[in-house]
Amino acid sequence: MKHIIRKAYWNYEKEEKWLNEMSSKGLALTDFSWCRYVFEDATEGEYIYRIELLDHPIKHPESKKYLNFLEEIGVEIVAYYMKWVYLRKKTYEGKFDVYSDIDSKIKHYKKVNLWWSMLAGVEFGAGLLNVVIGLIYLVLEGEVNFNLIIGSILSIIGFLFLGLGRPLREKIKKLKNEREIRE
Amino acid sequence: MPESTERGALTEAVYYILLSLYSQLHGYGIMQKIKELTDERVELGAGTLYGAISTLLEKGWIKPINDQKDSRKKEYLITETGKSVVNGEIKRLEELIKNGKQIAGGGYQ
Numbered sequence: 347m348k349h350i351i352r353k354a355y356w357n358y359e360k361e362e363k364w365l366n367e368m369s370s371k372g373l374a375l376t377d378f379s380w381c382r383y384v385f386e387d388a389t390e391g392e393y394i395y396r397i398e399l400l401d402h403p404i405k406h407p408e409s410k411k412y413l414n415f416l417e418e419i420g421v422e423i424v425a426y427y428m429k430w431v432y433l434r435k436k437t438y439e440g441k442f443d444v445y446s447d448i449d450s451k452i453k454h455y456k457k458v459n460l461w462w463s464m465l466a467g468v469e470f471g472a473g474l475l476n477v478v479i480g481l482i483y484l485v486l487e488g489e490v491n492f493n494l495i496i497g498s499i500l501s502i503i504g505f506l507f508l509g510l511g512r513p514l515r516e517k518i519k520k521l522k523n524e525r526e527i528r529e
Numbered sequence: 530m531p532e533s534t535e536r537g538a539l540t541e542a543v544y545y546i547l548l549s550l551y552s553q554l555h556g557y558g559i560m561q562k563i564k565e566l567t568d569e570r571v572e573l574g575a576g577t578l579y580g581a582i583s584t585l586l587e588k589g590w591i592k593p594i595n596d597q598k599d600s601r602k603k604e605y606l607i608t609e610t611g612k613s614v615v616n617g618e619i620k621r622l623e624e625l626i627k628n629g630k631q632i633a634g635g636g637y638q
Contacts, residue, residue: 398576415579418602419557440564446574447542454576529540 349373349385356510358397358430358458365395365432378425378432393434394442399458400429429461448525455518459511466507473500539618542573542581546591547615550607553594556582559605590614 355361365375365383374388375395402409404426413423413431420439424432435442445451473496480494539547549562560578563571573581582605585591590611594604607615 412579415556416575418555419560419575419578421575440569441572443572443574444576446572446577447540449540450574450577450580453580 347387348376351383351385352381353383354381357513358399362395362397365397369393369395369434375424375432375434378427380427391437394437395424396433396435396442396444398431398433398444399454399461400431401457403429404431447529448521449529452518452521452525455514455521459514459518462507462511462514466504466511469500469504469507473497473502473504476500538621539614540581541571542577543585544615544618545571546573546578546581546585547607547611550591550605550611553604553606555602555604585611 353364355364368375368385369388370391372388372390372392373385374393375383376386377384400409400412404413416423416433421433421435421442424434426432433444445454476493476497478497480491480497483489483491484494545563545566546559549559549566554562556578559582560573563573582591586593586605588610589608591605592608594606
């Protein structure tokens with residue numbers, strides 16, 4: 347039976363944890379599109395789920411090469427959304443981690459941090475442009491117009507996106523300290 | 530002359546990937562072999578393994594084996610360069626062990 351749950355996550359690690367909790371209750375993710383999770387009944391704890399941000403869009407040859415490799419080693423690609431992929435592996439096949447050493451963990455956190463920074467950049471760019479147009483209008487006409495409002499909202503969203511990267515930046519710092527003494 | 534980057538220690542992942550490729554294996558085989566060699570202590574992450582294989586291919590320490598029957602499953606084998614790197618690493622590890630045993634004495638189990 348299919349179960350559809352609508353939910354928004356801004357932290358992929360929390361999202362991953364939730365998917366694994368669902369899996370341990372016998373609900374296995376089979377599809378995902380923005381904020382919409384489709385689960386199907388499965389044996390309790392049948393799968394381990396992982397979420398990964400790829401270097402390239404899903405159709406890029408490099409991504410295809412990597413996803414092929416994952417399939418070869420028994421990893422199933424459940425769904426994807428932009429550069430994010432949802433992966434799972436049968437629990438009885440043993441531990442399933444995408445990154446097992448500090449360096450590759452740091453690399454992945456940096457990638458996710460860059461993702462949020464880029465989104466923030468887009469919002470700031472559009473926001474600032476609108477604020478400038480709005481301010482010019484304000485000076486010339488003495489009225490607050492639509493651009494000023496939209497521009498402010500976009501800039502605030504930009505700050506929120508930037509904030510989403512903060513826990514990642516802290517994790518990167520911790521891991522870098524750890525790397526000073528071990529691999 | 531640029532500073533040498535070839536004298537550092539190998540990562541555990543790279544060391545074991547090289548060792549496991551003294552006979553040819555595909556990705557899944559490498560993971561299984563390493564698990565077996567280390568009594569399940571080392572389980573490589575899928576992304577970590579992929580990254581390491583790409584780098585080792587670039588360096589020429591391992592090479593792909595072309596198998597026409599099933600080109601989807603690529604197999605790899607260690608090269609002569611790779612073997613000499615492993616031998617160098619074993620020497621380095623032996624020194625570590627020797628000094629460790631000598632100084633820490635019989636305290637290790």
